[in-house]
Amino acid sequence: MNLRYTIPLIAVIVLFLIAFLGAQVPGLQYVFGVVIPYLALITFVLGFAYRVIGWSRSAVPFKIPTTAGQQKSLPWIKHSKFDCPANTWQVVVRMALEILTFRSLFRNTRMKLKEGARISYQLELFLWVGALAFHYAFLVVLIRHLRFFIEPVPFVVQLIENVDSFFRMEIIYPVFKFGLPGVFISGFVLLAAVSYLFLRRLFVHQVKYISIASDYFPLFLIFGIALSGIFMRYVTKVDVTAVKELTMGLVTFQPTIPAGVDAVFFVHIFFVSILLAYFPFSKLMHLGGVFLSPTRNMTTDTRVRRHINPWNYPVPVHTYDEYEDEFREKMVEAGLPVEKMPQPAPAEEPASDSEPEQEEQKE
Amino acid sequence: MNNKTLIIAGLVIFLIIVLFPFWYMRGKAAPAPEPVLTPMAKAAQACVRSTEYMKSEHMQLLDVWRESVVRDGKRIYVNPQGKEFNMSLSNTCLDCHSNKAEFCDRCHDYASVRPYCWSCHIENPKEKT
Numbered sequence: 001m002n003l004r005y006t007i008p009l010i011a012v013i014v015l016f017l018i019a020f021l022g023a024q025v026p027g028l029q030y031v032f033g034v035v036i037p038y039l040a041l042i043t044f045v046l047g048f049a050y051r052v053i054g055w056s057r058s059a060v061p062f063k064i065p066t067t068a069g070q071q072k073s074l075p076w077i078k079h080s081k082f083d084c085p086a087n088t089w090q091v092v093v094r095m096a097l098e099i100l101t102f103r104s105l106f107r108n109t110r111m112k113l114k115e116g117a118r119i120s121y122q123l124e125l126f127l128w129v130g131a132l133a134f135h136y137a138f139l140v141v142l143i144r145h146l147r148f149f150i151e152p153v154p155f156v157v158q159l160i161e162n163v164d165s166f167f168r169m170e171i172i173y174p175v176f177k178f179g180l181p182g183v184f185i186s187g188f189v190l191l192a193a194v195s196y197l198f199l200r201r202l203f204v205h206q207v208k209y210i211s212i213a214s215d216y217f218p219l220f221l222i223f224g225i226a227l228s229g230i231f232m233r234y235v236t237k238v239d240v241t242a243v244k245e246l247t248m249g250l251v252t253f254q255p256t257i258p259a260g261v262d263a264v265f266f267v268h269i270f271f272v273s274i275l276l277a278y279f280p281f282s283k284l285m286h287l288g289g290v291f292l293s294p295t296r297n298m299t300t301d302t303r304v305r306r307h308i309n310p311w312n313y314p315v316p317v318h319t320y321d322e323y324e325d326e327f328r329e330k331m332v333e334a335g336l337p338v339e340k341m342p343q344p345a346p347a348e349e350p351a352s353d354s355e356p357e358q359e360e361q362k363e
Numbered sequence: 364m365n366n367k368t369l370i371i372a373g374l375v376i377f378l379i380i381v382l383f384p385f386w387y388m389r390g391k392a393a394p395a396p397e398p399v400l401t402p403m404a405k406a407a408q409a410c411v412r413s414t415e416y417m418k419s420e421h422m423q424l425l426d427v428w429r430e431s432v433v434r435d436g437k438r439i440y441v442n443p444q445g446k447e448f449n450m451s452l453s454n455t456c457l458d459c460h461s462n463k464a465e466f467c468d469r470c471h472d473y474a475s476v477r478p479y480c481w482s483c484h485i486e487n488p489k490e491k492t
């Protein structure tokens with residue numbers, strides 16, 4: 001066992017027990033259903049703003065875009081516009097491709113030794129596929145959840161629900177029934193993707209070596225969120241009307257705890273609250289940070305435009321010319337070569353030292 | 364280019380999106396709807412199964428009924444109390460709950476559920492046939 005993942009796992013289990021047992025106590029339902037979600041949202045909003053404003057204050061001393069293509073050069077050399085963007089619009093396209101399709105992950109390669117000493121580089125796309133599945137499933141799940149926070153439910157949300165429940169599976173056995181309410185594929189994709197991202201950290205040695213507790217904790221937490229959500233929808237079949245009454249109460253600032261809300265719901269909303277509160281102080285801030293990645297969001301026009309370091313301040317410099325002006329006589333005395341001869345060649349020159357230098361002086 | 368302005372603008376847009384439900388609803392209360400029982404349903408007192416069971420499992424029950432009727436041709440449902448029912452949405456369920464708009468649709472609309480019962484079954488068989 002490895003403490004880097006056992007501790008986060010225990011933390012998530014403890015969080016589960018806190019919410020699950022706490023929800024059994026009638027008075028604590030208000031805490032888990034109203035107080036903690038509000039506090040978590042406030043922490044999320046303020047923390048997120050604090051972090052991003054902090055980043056906006058930091059200086060950009062160097063222009064450090066990474067390139068993956070030909071820089072804009074002579075007209076007959078083909079310019080790789082989106083891998084080496086020369087203006088803001090090309091940067092916007094590159095950023096959009098990065099944020100929406102994770103091109104950096106797409107470029108992931110694995111080095112292998114083949115047939116003894118032959119090195120080969122292979123595309124390694126599983127992380128890219130897993131990340132795409134994870135992020136887009138999460139986005140769809142988030143948008144779907146708007147049905148709990150808006151009344152009447154907007155058309156866009158209904159449209160996404162319809163697409164998400166496109167695959168209708170109705171499994172009817174005496175002991176196992178599944179498929180109603182309609183199956184939203186995104187929840188299961190999210191669960192599968194988060195499991196893959198966890199197993200990857202567990203079984204790829206190099207990734208395991210660099211994984212720490214703060215890598216595992218969000219994975220376990222999101223796994224818990226997805227699992228509790230799926231459990232609520234397909235197994236315990238929580239009273240959706242009561243749940244929506246609760247969530248609409250939160251949104252409209254008229255919080256209520258309706259009767260008949262399942263304990264699993266409190267686990268779910270507690271996990272989500274923990275995720276929201278944890279978000280600004282964790283690696284999850286890459287949601288905001290990806291927009292500020294300096295290797296991606298800078299134009300690669302380093303040869304065209306000079307980047308001035310904002311940290312630059314006037315430095316008192318002492319150039320060689322000034323140095324020689326100051327020490328010329330002493331240099332000449334010491335027999336050191338000088339670039340400019342002293343103007344009034346004094347006669348007191350003692351004929352001594354080295355001959356060649358005196359010859360130079362005469363020249 | 365003033366990066367700071369851009370970043371703050373992005374942050375503001377993000378927070379507006381995150382807080383969308385709050386400013387969209389603007390404190391308008393949206394209480395849970397109460398399904399209305401018809402006099403006939405009230406008189407019957409009990410549904411096919413208990414209220415709790417029907418609340419969470421009615422869709423599954425209807426699906427099992429459809430499977431049983433369409434695939435196996437079995438039309439009789441016996442509930443745990445030993446009472447027999449004809450497995451039929453139109454003739455059993457909608458017989459008591461003839462007010463689809465006030466009974467079915469209220470909660471379905473509230474929870475954004477669009478059951479496909481009504482793509483075959485007509486809403487009120489008594490009125491239309």
